[in-house]
Amino acid sequence: MRITHLLSTTLLALLSCAGNNIVRYVVLLFLVFYAGVFIVQPLLPSARMLKLENIAAETADILQSANEEHMLSNREFNLEVRLRLSRVNLTKSTLRAKLLEFELGHPAKEYLHIAGGLSADIERCKREVKQIQIDILTAMESERQVLYNTNIEEMVVVLSSGSTLRRIH
Numbered sequence: 001m002r003i004t005h006l007l008s009t010t011l012l013a014l015l016s017c018a019g020n021n022i023v024r025y026v027v028l029l030f031l032v033f034y035a036g037v038f039i040v041q042p043l044l045p046s047a048r049m050l051k052l053e054n055i056a057a058e059t060a061d062i063l064q065s066a067n068e069e070h071m072l073s074n075r076e077f078n079l080e081v082r083l084r085l086s087r088v089n090l091t092k093s094t095l096r097a098k099l100l101e102f103e104l105g106h107p108a109k110e111y112l113h114i115a116g117g118l119s120a121d122i123e124r125c126k127r128e129v130k131q132i133q134i135d136i137l138t139a140m141e142s143e144r145q146v147l148y149n150t151n152i153e154e155m156v157v158v159l160s161s162g163s164t165l166r167r168i169h
Contacts, residue, residue: 045099048122055126056092059133060085071140084132091125 041047063072063081072078098118 043119045102045116045118045122048119048126049096049099052092052095052122052126052129055129055133056085056088059129059136062133062136066136066140071143072136073143074139077139081132081136084128088125088129088132091121095122095125
């Protein structure tokens with residue numbers, strides 16, 4: 001990010017110093033092109049795919065830690081989530097294969113697919129992974145609430161039995 005700022009500052013300084021209108025227009029055109037590439041970069045299918053893979057890995061980690069902590073006691077829910085994640089992994093693999101086809105060709109070819117079907121499919125898959133993640137986290141919080149309620153009830157019983165014993169003595 002610092003390099004980008006330094007480059008744009010340097011180019012703007014050159015632009016103000018240049019007396020020739022043609023040089024100004026060339027530098028300005030370069031700045032607009034560079035800014036466009038910088039803005040469009042996160043929208044490329046490869047950048048979207050990287051985000052999808054990160055979210056999917058994070059979701060798998062959350063599921064694993066939930067199972068290790070025994071926070072998903074509903075076996076049917078657990079199997080359903082695993083099935084959904086397996087389907088997402090299949091879709092992710094298919095999308096990655098399509099993306100590789102674009103990357104094997106000319107690198108600029110990927111820019112043509114920013115608003116295409118591949119980008120839309122990656123975003124759809126990313127939304128599904130986020131929904132799975134939300135479902136897991138919601139189930140975990142429900143389990144925690146049950147545990148907290150159980151602990152509270154146990155403490156109330158212990159405290160109330162202790163106070164009745166003191167009254168007897």
